[in-house]
Amino acid sequence: MNPIDEVHIAPLGYEYDRILGPARRYDIDIIYLLEHDESSETKPDYHEKLKGVLADEGIEVRSRTVNLLDIYDVLGIVTTVVSEHSDDIVRVNVASGSKLSAVGATIACMATDATAYYVHPEGYAHADRNERQSYGYVDDEVLPSYPIESPTADQVAAMDFLDSSTTDIYTPKKKILLSTLKTKSSRLFRIINQQTTKRNSRYSTRISSTHSKKTGMLKYKKSVDRNRSRSHQPGKMHCVRSGTNYNLTLIDKMTAFIHRPPSIW
8 A cells, every 4th residue: 555645846936934844844755846947047045955954854855847937837737746646645835936826836726636825934034036035934824725627538639629620711610520529539429419409409499589579579560550540640659558659660670670580609
């Protein structure tokens, strides 16, 4: 039976204690440091010092190169690491990198079983690249999770087909998509047909409703036309039902609207 590891993922920005503090508290086994894609000469000196201290704590340090200013890059790296540790406990530190990396890491936790947490420092220093942005470690708190359902493999296959087949002058029709993917996935074929059936059902209901309104309006207009000669005011007519005068042009406009074929979504 394989042991369950405590795995942490932390963007390596301009923080030191906010990474080291949780690492000691949770007695973690493995930590992934997400390092910004830049030359080693531009990185702060305390990055290497942090790696050495973590290693001295008996923690296995693994680095991943990522653009910490790209939400989707961080999102992809975090979800990939989480999937590699499906049987372990995975926590993600969203306080140690940039604001954009925090957004990407948080969304990744929503789409996986990882837990996002925010680290509270004792205080902040000053905005100097060569100095840590904060100092000390007070506590951390788990962030609320709002699960996001990831697209299935079938849905990804359909989107990939549409993306590779669509050009500026051509978009594949639904029947082409079905014929191409039917043999690859009967489940996808069933899903698309279910969605089409629901859409056609809604469309039929709209057609039926429009037909009923159209019939009623035509009957009403005939009734108004019969009373046109009785009207003493040119351009207006008397409604037998309500006794109210209506402008003929309004009736014509309403009838024209009913005659208009329903739009497709």
